[in-house]
Ligand code: BDR
């Protein structure tokens with residue numbers, strides 16, 4: 439099993455990322471850290487604790503990280519995720535406590551204590567991971583790899599060329615991509631294939647557990663707001679696709695290529711330049727997802743959810 443830290447900003451799809459990891463035998467979820475993103479940090483942190491509590495995952499430490507991006511002002515996504523970041527179901531009091539450490543402290547302890555390198559899956563603005571690599575470069579070798587949901591080989595979802603997680607903190611993304619740690623980008627070009635169709639909602643509901651029922655309510659809300667905002671009633675469930683890179687490698691096709699992050703652009707800040715055709719003649723520095731086996735992906739998500747409470 440691969441020990442993994444999930445750094446997230448729940449967020450409906452982040453919840454499914456946590457569940458896919460927590461319920462999968464190939465991964466051991468060893469820590470969860472949170473960041474301001476879809477909603478302010480207080481909400482995303484509480485939501486992560488709720489997501490784990492509902493699923494009966496009570497032994498994994500959850501620590502709060504950066505309130506906002508390295509240099510920019512935080513932008514949130516209430517229009518998709520609701521005021522509290524997790525619109526839809528009634529939210530229970532979390533049984534999982536808040537770890538007193540900062541996200542950085544928890545990451546440092548986790549990396550230092552693990553007998554083997556730890557993977558980091560980031561499903562929000564990548565600020566916490568950037569702070570870790572900036573302040574503790576000596577721990578880079580303890581990180582097995584970083585897999586991040588964000589960016590796109592094509593167009594964006596908040597500006598014409600930027601995806602939300604990249605756009606919120608492009609400076610952090612740039613730092614992480616340049617760090618030399620193996621980096622995989624799972625962008626909109628593949629996550630827009632992971633559509634929450636009526637069949638998918640039926641597949642989740644049919645599981646019949648507490649976690650599945652809570653998840654079905656999340657998906658109803660998420661599909662409604664995606665319909666309102668993007669005209670996509672089958673909303674794309676982005677974040678668990680990044681987890682699938684580790685739970686079921688054959689399910690996500692990757693290309694080794696050049697990835698650069700636009701940090702200076704006025705209209706294009708946060709755009710991810712992915713040189714799939716090798717036009718720049720630069721050394722590849724990242725793995726970029728370009729294919730997804732959609733049915734296999736959903737089967738994996740459903741199987742993980744079914745293993746939880
Ligand atoms: C990303 O932005 C957030 O709203 C989602 O949780 C996902 O991580 C998609 O652009």
Ligand code: CA
Pocket residue numbers: 446447448449451452475476561562677
């Ligand atoms: Ca997210």
